[in-house]
Amino acid sequence: MGQMVRYEDDFEADMLEDTGAYYSRKASSWIEDDSCPDYMLKSEECLKKERDRVSHYLHSSSETKLLEKVQHELLVMYANRLLEKEHSGCRALLRDDKLEDLSRMYRLYCKIPRGLDPVANIFKQHITAEGTALVEQAEDAASNQASNAPGVQEQDLISKIIKLHNKYIVYVTRCFQNHTLFHKKVPHELLVMYANRLLEKEHSGCRALLRDDKLEDLSSKYWLYCKIPQGLDPVANIFKQHITAEGTALVEQAEDAASNQASNAPGVQEQVLIRKIIELHDKYMEYVTRCFQNHTLFHKALKEAFEVFCNKTVSGSSSAELLATFCDNILKKGGSEKLSDEAIEETLEKVVKLFAYISDKDLFAEFYRKKLARRLLFDRSANDDHERSILTKLKEQCGGQFTSKMEGMVTDLTLARENQASFEDYLRNNPAAHPGIDLTVTVLTTGFWPSYKSFDLNLPAEMVKCVEVFKGFYETETKHRKLTWIYSLGTCHINGKFEEKTIELIVSTYQAAVLLLFNASDRLSYSEIMAQLNLTHDDLVRLLHSLACAKYKILSKEPNTKTISQSDYFEFNSKFTDKLRRIKIPLPPVDERKKVVEDVDKDRRYAIDAAIVRIMKSRKVLGHQQLVSECVEQLSRMFKPDIKAIKKRMEDLITRDYLERDKDNPNLFRYLA
């Protein structure tokens, strides 16, 4: 068809220019004389007329250009003056609730690029001003008010704010066609800002109510703020901060108390702390249910607060260890907590709830397992049912894999008892095989129990026979199983024939081995004992100390100092006596903390490796940050991995050819099948 060149160059250009000039003149006089609504009406008319003209006389291609020209002259050039007209401009329209006019304003300006920005700004300023005025009114009224009706002004204010909010939402839908620019400006943030001002009030604000345990008032606050969109966020925030502060204070108290404490009551402060944390949890859980209607926001606030201070260390012990020790105290015989069965059950429930907040869950498991082992093996468990009960609860929280080993341990004990019965039958039927000593053996399944170092202790002859006999019996029961003897866990009852009277001594197997040496020799040096028993220095010092320098001096030491040195000599102390006929000679346990932490670190390295390989195997190619964050997520159920540790494992996997770095993008990793 023909081209538009003639039309555009010879006619349209001039027409546009003339139109522009025409409207420019009109606008300059209208803007002086007319009010904003009138001006807008006229503008609307003009635009309509021009549209008609185009459809009647002109080529359709002119429409956009023409309208743009008109808009420019009428609306863009004078936008500021128009909107800011004192008695009829945008602000006035808002003030006088002129919805029709505001709708027109929107219609006119929405077609202009960025035309709505000034309108939206004025809208926001207007609402802010109105809202601020309400707040100030309320503050004045409150300060004049008698102090026995403090909440009234606030309630009043909140309802006024909500009314304000609703009024302007109507504007947004009716006048401003729900345009996002206006939705943002309708101050959700402003409402929350007011809410914050009220909540932060020093004597009646949220913090004060929490501090003074005013549950009823908190409840009414909840009902008030839940009507404001996102109004509960600041309330939940204050709740969380309050709990975090209280919890952290408890931890610090315990830390101080522990450092001031006499060293003969270690661990007491820590146990008290756990108790207090449990109480704190109960208290604020009640708040969540009673005041805050079990709203998820508040459950979340509680959880986050506890996660902060429940992972702090107190005098060198991690919270995981403290919690495990607390459980130990409840579950063992003669533990510091003397409670009824019901109370114990309840406490265990609460402990498991606290456990959910601890990030190093694997550390807790390891400490718990070690203490469980001691309870089970030294017959210190108070109640089998409680043992199983807490394991069930932990299983519910963390899944079967977490508790499978511990459950295995408890079961092992039951099986061991049955096994012992069979052993005793065997001995009855084979009297010749009897070792001459009453022997009880507990067979443990290696995988379930913590690892114990087994030493090549040179057993006394009597015990060697016992071991042989049992081995003989065991082989009749099961083939293909290897028995490893852990003497460090054994107990011995020995009769000490002292001058005054015979006393039964309950000692560990190691201690018994030392004592039995004195059946053959009267006097032995440290080195002789060491050579005969084949122990390490550390162990031997501990043993000899317990026998010669502690409460009960079964051996006398030369020189009679308080510590063991390698040049000492020992003799059986025949002069020893005690009013009891049977005494227990305790052997203080080795500090297991270091080993536990080491073991857990080792397991964590394997876990991180496995997680990385698993992720890379399925994704094939993955960026560094994503790999790290997925790794953290996968492992979060058990512990919070250190980013450095993850990096180190990745490097190790690169060396072992599981992964490689992409040649072109060093931040990308590839799985090597």
Next chain:
Amino acid sequence: MPRTSKRKSAPPNSSSVTSPEGRSVSIKAKTKGMEKIDRLFNSYANNSLGMIDPDGIEALCSDLGVDYTDVRILMLAWKLKAERQGYFTQDEWRTGLKALGVDSLSKLKKALPELENEVGKSSNYEDFYSYAFRYCLTEEKQKSVDIESICELLNLVLGAQFHPQVDLLIEYLKVQSDYKVINLDQWMNFLRFCKEQISFPDLENYDASQAWPLILDNFVEWMREKHS
């Protein structure tokens, strides 16, 4: 000797040349060229081994007027694609010298600066850099190099170009105790670190959340502590 038999079985051939006269000439030329190269080889080679050994290389260096530890020897090894540190096989020698286009000692000496330029080209440099590391893997299945050697290598290879970074990095490597050996990935990242224009010495634009090896994260921490 295995080497000579190989030689016999793979004679220099120029089957691509068409004209019979040309063919004989080029065979002759090639044989002659190869002869010179071989003669040069033999003058340094350890006859019982059939290859140039460390002593031979030392002699070569002295004849070239270059220090035994000079980086140019490493470059030469790279050009030869020498597989074993301290040794040049006859094949490697031949391929390398042919690629350099030299067949005599004097020509080789002249070719060294050109070789430096060639290595300096960014497309080759990374290859050379990675070669330098692998050249140090003397045991079979060895994947990492000890810190001492790495420090020397860093100095040799990067010292001239990235002097401040290399000095500090070497200082750090010697005082830290997390790593006793360095693997190829870490080695390559040292180069990347230097090239990536991390502002020195404040190291402000270093982002530890990126996939830098941990040893560099630790280095940056150490640097920041030093300067605070």
